[in-house]
């Protein structure tokens with residue numbers, strides 16, 4: 495049982511903490527958390543956080559290279575808290591539908607941005 499608990503804890507540390515074993519760590523700043531390695535708000539189009547860049551083929555794409563916000567421990571935890579709140583009582587398939595609800599995700603982002611700019 496202890497081994498299973500340890501294995502589970504390992505998964506949590508990798509997923510929710512600072513994944514220093516990742517070859518890209520730290521991709522934004524030291525001690526960043528990696529919980530939202532793939533940002534749930536992408537593309538947020540908030541130019542205080544990210545920016546449009548031009549690719550080699552001339553197409554514009556939203557870039558998050560300069561965004562540290564979602565990797566801050568306080569922000570990452572608050573986003574998780576809000577997402578857990580809106581997925582409470584749902585099974586996994588239903589919870590994943592939240593990611594198709596852009597309006598709801600943007601509301602969550604706005605709420606967290608107001609609380610933790």
Ligand code: SF4
Pocket residue numbers: 533534535536537538539540543544545557558561562563564
């Ligand atoms: S700029 Fe930041 S908040 Fe916006 S989509 Fe990219 S990582 Fe997410």
